[in-house]
Amino acid sequence: MESLRGMSGMNSGIIAWLSSFIESQDPASAAQSLHLTMEPTLANEGALWFPDLLAGDSTGVLPLFLTASILGNVLIGWKVPPWNTIQHLPKTEMYKQLSFTGLRTFVVVLTCYIGFASWTQQMPAALMLYWITSTNVATLQTWILDNKVFSPVKMQRFIEKSIAFEKPGDKDPFQLKNLR
Template sequence: MFSRLIITTSRSSRVVFCSKPWSTVTVTQPGGFLHVPHCQNSTEASKQSLYETLFNKDSPPIAFAQQVLETGHDITHLPWWANIVATTVALRGTITLPFAVYQQYIMAKLELLQPEMKAYAMRLKKYVVDKQKTQNWTERRSKIFFKIQMKRAITNLYIRDNCHPFKRDLLIWVQLPMWICLSFALRNMSGAFPGKQGQEMGVLVPAMQTEGTLWFPDLTQADPYWILPLLLGISNLLVIEFHALRPVEPTKFQRRVTMFFRCLSVAMVPLAASLPTAMSLYWTTSSIFGLTQNILLKFPKVRRVCGIPKTSHESRTPYKDMYQIAKQKFQKKTRKE
């Protein structure tokens, strides 16, 4: 904890944070400068306080994630490498998988609304054109009226079918915090980063040093052969390409987003190779689970079991169609070259 001390001079006042109580701090003024021992300015203290609050081992979400991992280890008595894999699969299967199914459900509902939206837009456009002719509406008034009425109609349709587009993004708002918390929990448990004030934190769970497997017997050390980081990069790229192979031509913005995530997936490889194997094992397991999840949710039978409505763009042979799309894109690129 830091004590706040306000120092006032003839020119200005300044707030500093001290590691000692204010009553024990002595202030001298040699050469016209104030010196306060064991103090730091408010900006440095606030930065350190924010970091400690969010990412240290005592942070509530990080501590809870660590407790989940340790509880799974105590209950199952699995070695730590198997416990990390089992906990990842259990959490993804019980928490993120239902949200992924719900995301597909909302996307299907939104697709089913498109014909109704287009039909209403055509009727509204005819109504506006008629008003321009009979009541001399200006172009500006016509556009404003069309936008307001169209927005109101779309909102009513979202409410009627309970499928607001915001609900598509619930998955990322659940999955990303869980991924961050578990990553930092494993970081702290393996002693990968220094603790407070640059001091070595040390390995919090010594069993991780001996409960690895195969080529990574020590989970607190980086993967010496880069096998897990490469698997992570490959699985992430497969997920991205899986979403990129759509029958609809992507927009310029969508192409840029896809390229950004491709670069991010490649950048994750050297990052994972420099971190403890415990973290890269978790990342790889989570990525492979996500890839498997996306593959399963493409099958029409699986979608019906999950209650996802059938749409006009749904294919009975999704992977055959994806292969044809990939083949066409490859041929188009070769022709340009």
Template sequence: QIVQITSMGVPVVDISPPPPPPVLDSFPELASADPTPILGQPVVEQVADAAPTALEVLQAATTESSLAELGLGAYTPVGLIQNLLEFAHVNLGLPWWGAIVAGTVFARLVVFPVIVKGQREAAKLNNVLPEMTKLTNRMNEAKQSGNKFEFAKAYSELNLFQKKYDVNPLRGFLVPLVQAPIFMSFFIALRKMAYLPVPSLMTGGVLWFPDLTIADPFYILPLFVTGTMFFIVELGAESGVDNPNLRTMKTVFRIMPFVILPFTINFPTAVFTYWLTSNCFSLCQVAVLKHPAIRSRLKIPEKIQHPTSALPQNEGFIESMKKGWKNAQSAQKLEERERRIKNHLDLAAKGPLRQTFTHNPLQQTPPIALAKDKDAGSKARPWKDTLG
């Protein structure tokens, strides 16, 4: 308030509003309004601009971090599996359990042609197994007796037989060599995602396992996985080769699911979701590939049921592996010897004639000198350079 004294000596109180603050001089548009709201208006507008809306808060809460932001999804086999699962979850809109199931089925469909190839090879090998067994036994007997000529003959006949019928026992390892890396990649990828953990995996399950990052609280998935593995061994073994030497391996595979159950029972449910889906796909695959019309369509030969006497005797898997390794070593030595003989013959055909006798028959030699030369020649054996 400003007090003024008039000419009559009566004080007059000036109740006019005070002038605006100097800071408003630079904002002439604000000086014409009421000072009280003017002073609070810029602060309220700044606060309103800085504060997020309810929609923005909801969107920020529901936005998932990508696997790349979490340090996953590289260009390794494990990272490619993680990228596949993320694509099914984000782009296709599937929940995590559905993405795992879809990714598993997709991977198994990709390797299905390899499975069909393995079935063809197993059927062809089964149909010619008795003849191959006879040739193999001949080769083993010749090796044990030390008859290298007979061993070479049996080995050559076996090779010609395999080429004639287009069979090779090593092709039976094609399916495990393809399936094992895929299984390990899925296993490591899902375990990394669960142990990190990926936040959305905690609510990406279904039924009694909503959290895919922890173990199954009721142990239902581990038991289902163990049971399906056992049935796969029982049913899948019939599509292979009826070889008694593989009975020991089949027995090991039968008890393997129960042996590994205590070690895998606490795995995250994300891993068991993949494992159970893969096992169910294998059971359906075995049932489909047993149908005669489908086997004919896929050009898989029909299996011939051989009598027991025509099959190889049960020597045990380990003994068979040892015998096969020794046969391979003997065959390698024989091939090396044949290669050396061929090289010497090629040198003899291209170069000058080599002397393979101890003396020149055109020259007259005294009897005593001839006897000495004969003894020296028997020790020298110059033909060893040719035969090796």
């Protein structure tokens, strides 16, 4: 993602920030910068309804898809118990589950902010298409692993039946016929 961010002309990511600490401030060595340069073919080889993948989506469809994709990933992949079952847990487990639920709620709010910020800051379409695709593949992979590969074994309950053994000519030593 950081490579695609650099190819899209956005050199403000975490890798660029970290590399700024090890780059020299000498203008003579600026030509040997660690930053990726913008890829010009992204400007004229578009995809879908985007002729320019370096431009942002002015319609707001991609930021909306991005928000929905990340929300789907968080809500499907991050299982937390319902509120009414948390109260019946032991105290330490209850605090742990409340922390997970609060963290999940924070991530949901952060996801909405990511979608809004990507729309207002005109995040390049190439970066949003990559992020949407990556998130949806991760969500699908999580769903397949949870439901198809590592699905819990569903055992059928045993049907309780009473069986009586009778031999011809036996005198019912335990007097089972009288109990019926």
